[in-house]
Amino acid sequence: MEALYAITTGILTACGLYLTLRGRTFPVVVGLTLLSYAVNLFLFSMGGLTTHGAVIIDGARDYADPLPQALVLTAIVIGFAMTAFVVILAMRARSEMGNDHVDGKKDDHE
Amino acid sequence: MTQHLIILPIVLPLIAGILLLYKRLGRLSQTKRLISVVATVLLMLVSVALVKQAASGEVTYYALGSWQPPFGIVLVLDRLSALMVAVTSFLAVGAVVYSCAGDDEQGSNFHGLFQWQLMGINGAFLTGDLFNLFVFFEVLLLASYALLLHGGGKAKIQASVHYVVLNIAGSSLFLIAAGVLYGATGTLNMADMADRIANLPAEREGLVTAGALMLLVVFGLKAAMLPLYFWLPRTYGYAPAPVAALFAIMTKIGIYAILRVYMLLFSEQAGALAALEQPWVWWLALATLVVAGMGVLAARDLRLLVAYLILISVGTLLAGVGMRTPEAVSALLYYLIHTTLVTGGLFLLAAMIGTQRGKAGTRLVKGRPMAEGGGLALLFFVGAVAVAGLPPLSGALGKALLLNAADGSERLWLWPLLLLAGLTSLVALSRAGSTMFWASHRGSPIGEVLPRAQWFGVTWLVALAPILLVVFAGPVGDYTQATAEQLANPEALIRTLLPATGDAP
Numbered sequence: 104m105e106a107l108y109a110i111t112t113g114i115l116t117a118c119g120l121y122l123t124l125r126g127r128t129f130p131v132v133v134g135l136t137l138l139s140y141a142v143n144l145f146l147f148s149m150g151g152l153t154t155h156g157a158v159i160i161d162g163a164r165d166y167a168d169p170l171p172q173a174l175v176l177t178a179i180v181i182g183f184a185m186t187a188f189v190v191i192l193a194m195r196a197r198s199e200m201g202n203d204h205v206d207g208k209k210d211d212h213e
Numbered sequence: 214m215t216q217h218l219i220i221l222p223i224v225l226p227l228i229a230g231i232l233l234l235y236k237r238l239g240r241l242s243q244t245k246r247l248i249s250v251v252a253t254v255l256l257m258l259v260s261v262a263l264v265k266q267a268a269s270g271e272v273t274y275y276a277l278g279s280w281q282p283p284f285g286i287v288l289v290l291d292r293l294s295a296l297m298v299a300v301t302s303f304l305a306v307g308a309v310v311y312s313c314a315g316d317d318e319q320g321s322n323f324h325g326l327f328q329w330q331l332m333g334i335n336g337a338f339l340t341g342d343l344f345n346l347f348v349f350f351e352v353l354l355l356a357s358y359a360l361l362l363h364g365g366g367k368a369k370i371q372a373s374v375h376y377v378v379l380n381i382a383g384s385s386l387f388l389i390a391a392g393v394l395y396g397a398t399g400t401l402n403m404a405d406m407a408d409r410i411a412n413l414p415a416e417r418e419g420l421v422t423a424g425a426l427m428l429l430v431v432f433g434l435k436a437a438m439l440p441l442y443f444w445l446p447r448t449y450g451y452a453p454a455p456v457a458a459l460f461a462i463m464t465k466i467g468i469y470a471i472l473r474v475y476m477l478l479f480s481e482q483a484g485a486l487a488a489l490e491q492p493w494v495w496w497l498a499l500a501t502l503v504v505a506g507m508g509v510l511a512a513r514d515l516r517l518l519v520a521y522l523i524l525i526s527v528g529t530l531l532a533g534v535g536m537r538t539p540e541a542v543s544a545l546l547y548y549l550i551h552t553t554l555v556t557g558g559l560f561l562l563a564a565m566i567g568t569q570r571g572k573a574g575t576r577l578v579k580g581r582p583m584a585e586g587g588g589l590a591l592l593f594f595v596g597a598v599a600v601a602g603l604p605p606l607s608g609a610l611g612k613a614l615l616l617n618a619a620d621g622s623e624r625l626w627l628w629p630l631l632l633l634a635g636l637t638s639l640v641a642l643s644r645a646g647s648t649m650f651w652a653s654h655r656g657s658p659i660g661e662v663l664p665r666a667q668w669f670g671v672t673w674l675v676a677l678a679p680i681l682l683v684v685f686a687g688p689v690g691d692y693t694q695a696t697a698e699q700l701a702n703p704e705a706l707i708r709t710l711l712p713a714t715g716d717a718p
Contacts, residue, residue: 123382128374135381142388149392170395174344178388181351185381188358192377195362196370205378207371 105152108144115141128193128203135189139182146175218266219275219290221259222298222335225252226328233325242324246313249324253302253309256331260299267295268692270699272709274341282341282710283405289341291706292696293546297338297469300550301462304557304674305331311561311670312455314663319364319453326363330356330459337466341710343394343401346470347387350435354380357463360456361448372447379434379444387431393424403477404710407703411482422489428474429490436467437527438494439501446508449520454564457516458674461557464523465549468530472542476700477707488537495535495623499630502528506634509641515563515575515649518641519556522600525634526552532627533615540618542697547690548611551682555599555608558674562592565667566649569660577645582653584660588668590650592675597642599679602635607682614690 115137122134150168157166193203200207229252233245266273267290275288309327317323333353340346358380361373395401397420398409410421434441445464449457475490483489505524512518530552533545563575566589573580583589595606602608612631619627682689699705 123378131378135378135385138382138385142385142392145389146392149396151396170401171392174392174395177344177348181348181384184355185351185384188355189377189381192358192362192370192374196374199365199367199370205374207367207374 104154108148108152112141112144112148115144126204126206128196128205131205132186132189132193136186139178139186143175143178143182146178147171215266216273216275218259218262219273219288219339220277222256222263222302222339223288223332225256225259226332226335228252230325230328230332233322233328242318245324246317249309249328250306250313252328253305253331256335257299257302257306260295260302263290263295264299264692266290267292268695270695272699272706274710283400283402286345287341287402287710288339289404289706289710290339292692292699293469293473294338296546296550296692296696297465298335300465300553301331301334301338303678304462304554305459307554307558307561307670307674308455308458310666310673311458314666314670316364316453316455316564320362323360323363326356326359327455327459330360332356334462334466338469341403343391343403343406343474345401347384347391350387350466351384353463353466354384357456357460360459361452363453363456366451368451369453372444372451375444376448383431383434386427390424390427390431393420393427397421397424402710403474404703404707407478407480407482407707408711410478410486411484413484413486418486421486425475425479425486425489426493429471429493432467432470432474433497434467435464436471436531437464437501437524438467438531439497439504442501442504442524442527445524446512446517446520449523449560450514450516454561455670457560457564458557458670461523461553461560464527465530465553468527468534468549471531471534472700476537476542477703480701480703482704491535491537494531498528498531498535499626500528501531502630502634506630506637509634509638512641513577515566515577515645516560518577518645519559519563522559522638523552523556525638526556526600528634529612529615529631532631533618536618536623536627538618538620539694539697539701541615542700543690543693544611544614544618546693546696547607547614547682547686550689551599551607551611551679554674554678555596558671558676558678559596559600561667561671562589562596562675565589565663565671566593569663570649571659577648579648579652579654580659581656582658583650584658585663586650586658590646592671593646593650595679596675597639597646599675601639601642603639605683606679607686608679610683610686 119134119138122130150171160166197203232248272291277286330353333349336349358377397417398406400406437445479486479489481487505521505528508521512521530545533541567575569583570580599606599608602612
């Protein structure tokens with residue numbers, strides 16, 4: 104399970120990074136979104152991956168770490184707000200600048 | 214009441230911001246201005262009370278929801294956090310009064326966002342929890358994104374696309390780093406984490422090192438350390454004046470975070486991991502100084518020039534962090550108070566000069582004489598003397614303290630670079646000043662009478678701050694000295710938060 108989880112997170116991060124480095128705002132926004140997915144997955148696993156743990160401590164010795172869940176929830180909410188903002192910003196930039204290049208250039212040789 | 218004082222710097226701007234959301238406060242927004250200014254002045258009074266409380270040397274904490282550390286989130290008040298909150302509020306008073314002269318009407322909701330940014334900044338300074346630090350970073354960043362766009366315009370949108378994308382990527386990295394540190398130590402409370410890093414099993418050292426250095430990248434991005442500073446000049450150059458002035462504290466948040474996290478987590482108790490950030494910070498700080506010194510000379514616009522001056526101050530402060538001795542930390546804190554207030558004021562002054570010069574704006578070209586040139590030139594002169602580090606103002610004192618704190622081979626690197634950076638800023642500032650105020654075309658003076666609120670804001674920051682810092686150099690110096698000693702001995706802070714030693718996790 105760990106290997107699969109690590110590979111998934113790694114691929115998401117790599118795709119996110121690649122897209123973030125592109126020259127147009129749309130891929131950049133998608134890249135940031137992928138990056139935040141990867142981060143959420145990573146955070147979720149940071150207490151260690153276990154299965155069959157009790158959700159609530161009711162005398163059970165083996166229970167799920169509640170902290171990563173709380174943190175992931177916070178990170179998702181914040182990431183969502185940031186993505187919404189960056190989408191609106193990208194649209195504003197497109198309409199003001201007349202193109203969707205992150206540097207606002209008219210002609211780029213991509 | 215007094216035990217709730219610690220949370221007031223967060224609650225006060227929050228409530229003020231909510232009140233300011235209410236739309237029907239009058240179209241002329243005089244009520245909004247009143248609320249905003251009153252809230253900021255109250256914040257300043259609270260921060261002075263906090264400094265007084267912290268000056269006794271006792272570390273106090275506020276457990277939110279009465280969840281005791283290490284389980285709940287705590288706000289920690291020690292000398293450093295009290296000092297940073299106080300600097301923020303002094304800067305904010307200048308900026309908010311300045312904005313009341315008309316900058317706040319160029320877009321909607323300026324004052325509300327301003328207050329929320331203050332909330333985020335104060336929260337970041339006060340929190341004692343690594344994840345909570347991330348949350349407050351996001352609060353202040355989101356407010357800063359909106360403030361940066363205040364007033365609209367191509368240049369601002371252009372600058373903020375870079376700023377927003379970079380910071381969101383930085384936030385992702387922050388989360389990864391916090392996750393790694395949690396995975397390795399099993400806690401997010403910084404005092405508890407310091408405790409656990411002190412007795413870390415050897416096989417986890419690599420993980421903690423990776424997490425800690427990733428955090429350094431994040432804080433370096435906020436502080437605008439060398440390879441991560443490219444967003445700064447444009448962002449600061451195009452932001453509306455009061456926002457740019459408030460942003461002067463933003464780079465210091467990165468520096469504060471580096472000081473706080475690394476002095477606490479990786480003190481001498483950390484064994485093999487002690488001071489693991491030091492070589493990185495030290496060499497990158499020197500490189501930042503070099504690049505910023507060249508940038509100052511190359512700037513062809515007054516606001517860009519001030520942005521590069523901020524970069525010089527970042528390099529100077531980081532060099533102090535890199536030395537890591539109590540003397541250096543004390544010197545850098547003194548310099549930090551000075552540079553934050555003065556560079557913030559210089560942004561306001563640059564905007565005033567820009568409006569006064571009309572078409573020429575802040576570009577460093579000849580223009581027509583200014584109607585209020587005398588007053589502006591005087592303030593520019595005081596600001597330039599202060600920021601370039603010439604006696605008798607506080608810049609010289611801060612730099613001298615820092616130069617004095619360096620010893621051995623550090624001296625060999627710091628002295629020439631810091632003095633050369635001072636020289637280049639002096640050259641650039643005198644060139645800018647003489648172009649704008651002396652080498653003007655003939656003709657009738659242009660510009661209208663500038664509002665009194667603007668004069669107040671600029672004088673408060675550019676003239677009052679350096680003079681007061683020199684007059685009261687003794688008490689301020691004692692305070693920063695004590696702060697540095699408190700930082701060098703984090704044991705007291707850890708024991709205050711976690712009184713029961715050796716409790717099971």
